Amino acid sequence: MLRRNRPNYLETLESAQRLAFAPLIFQAAAAALRSGLLKVIAENPGISSDEAAGKAGMTAYAAEVVTDMLVPAGILERTALAQGEENGKSGHGLKTTPTGDLLVYDEMTRANFFFSESVCYAGLAFTREALAEGKPAGLKAFNPGWKTIYPHLPELPGEARSAWFGFDHWHSDQAYGAALDILARMFPQTSPLTLVDIGGNTGRFSKAFLLRFPEAKAVIADLPVEVDALPRRPELAEVRARLSGVAIDWLTPDELTDRPQAEGADLYWMSQFLDCFSETEAVSILTRTRRAMTQNSRLAVLEPIVDEQRHRAAELSLAATSLYFTVLANGNSKFFNGAELRRIFAAAGFAIESEHPDLGVSHTLFILRPENAF
Numbered sequence: 001m002l003r004r005n006r007p008n009y010l011e012t013l014e015s016a017q018r019l020a021f022a023p024l025i026f027q028a029a030a031a032a033l034r035s036g037l038l039k040v041i042a043e044n045p046g047i048s049s050d051e052a053a054g055k056a057g058m059t060a061y062a063a064e065v066v067t068d069m070l071v072p073a074g075i076l077e078r079t080a081l082a083q084g085e086e087n088g089k090s091g092h093g094l095k096t097t098p099t100g101d102l103l104v105y106d107e108m109t110r111a112n113f114f115f116s117e118s119v120c121y122a123g124l125a126f127t128r129e130a131l132a133e134g135k136p137a138g139l140k141a142f143n144p145g146w147k148t149i150y151p152h153l154p155e156l157p158g159e160a161r162s163a164w165f166g167f168d169h170w171h172s173d174q175a176y177g178a179a180l181d182i183l184a185r186m187f188p189q190t191s192p193l194t195l196v197d198i199g200g201n202t203g204r205f206s207k208a209f210l211l212r213f214p215e216a217k218a219v220i221a222d223l224p225v226e227v228d229a230l231p232r233r234p235e236l237a238e239v240r241a242r243l244s245g246v247a248i249d250w251l252t253p254d255e256l257t258d259r260p261q262a263e264g265a266d267l268y269w270m271s272q273f274l275d276c277f278s279e280t281e282a283v284s285i286l287t288r289t290r291r292a293m294t295q296n297s298r299l300a301v302l303e304p305i306v307d308e309q310r311h312r313a314a315e316l317s318l319a320a321t322s323l324y325f326t327v328l329a330n331g332n333s334k335f336f337n338g339a340e341l342r343r344i345f346a347a348a349g350f351a352i353e354s355e356h357p358d359l360g361v362s363h364t365l366f367i368l369r370p371e372n373a374f
């Protein structure tokens with residue numbers, strides 16, 4: 001029931017309007033970022049809207065309509081005019097708030113923002129359809145024929161492609177260093193290990209692994225489109241001699257065990273991978289992986305756990321990314337909560353050997369041992 005005499009009613013009313021107009025605020029911020037207007041203001045506190053418009057190559061009208069939105073949105077603040085700008089002018093200057101500064105200077109905020117803008121925004125108009133049908137209905141904003149986003153990552157339009165990889169890489173990169181330190185405590189650095197990097201994508205983790213373990217080899221198991229592109233990636237040149245690929249689509253009945261080069265490895269690795277699948281699919285993938293393992297093999301799973309975060313900002317980012325999975329990626333997955341993921345491991349016949357929470361911003365590393373008979 002609506003009660004106007006509640007404490008802080010006006011603040012509550014403002015926060016509800018912030019939500020009601022969220023897409024408009026978001027697009028104003030996107031325009032200010034993409035045009036460089038926000039950076040101009042961040043670098044010149046107290047600048048007038050007109051002068052900022054000139055420096056960012058916008059009309060005075062465009063800058064005014066955008067900055068008028070960003071002030072009540074908490075991204076800009078009005079100030080006295082900067083020195084040198086007062087001559088004969090009345091009015092106010094502009095400066096960025098701490099939130100505005102994060103948008104301009106903070107890598108994580110920018111990776112998240114541009115992902116929302118370029119990958120998610122248009123497709124989110126189909127959220128209700130995606131929720132009702134369990135299909136990524138928002139993909140039709142890119143191409144009505146796409147069934148999931150993964151085989152089409154290389155075909156995304158330029159800004160969306162760099163935003164997708166920027167987002168994925170920023171979040172996984174933060175945790176890779178800490179995860180490699182843990183692996184280095186498990187395996188001597190000089191051992192001739194074999195790694196199977198499941199969902200290895202562009203080879204970023206495999207490369208870091210091979211540089212840390214100079215005697216190791218790595219096999220990337222991913223969709224054909226990713227595996228086929230590996231030989232053309234110049235950034236992998238340094239480790240190419242020790243890196244190979246194996247194409248697999250886990251949503252077909254294929255077994256990893258059909259691929260001898262992926263069998264009996266020392267270490268299997270899944271980073272930000274199981275969250276691309278429903279619980280049933282994840283159990284099936286893990287069970288098939290277990291069958292390719294020996295009793296001495298280990299599986300390392302790196303995942304952000306939605307209900308085990310230290311910070312509200314991380315929980316919010318993960319919950320939002322789950323909605324991306326629903327509307328744009330596959331229609332049926334989300335970041336798992338801790339109980340779900342541990343249940344999935346057990347159902348697939350794995351025992352948890354160790355858990356390492358709080359790696360990077362929001363990840364947990366699980367080291368798993370195959371438990372069931374071979």
Ligand SMILES: C[S@@+](CC[C@H](N)C(=O)[O-])C[C@H]1O[C@@H](n2cnc3c(N)ncnc32)[C@H](O)[C@@H]1O
Nearest residue numbers: 150172199200201222223248249250251271272
């Ligand atoms: C979110 S990315 C994770 C990339 C990387 N492991 C990381 O940590 O950043 C998920 C990866 O799973 C792969 N993938 C998605 N669906 C797949 C499927 N059905 N079969 C095989 N690989 C799949 C994608 O191609 C992509 O490389």
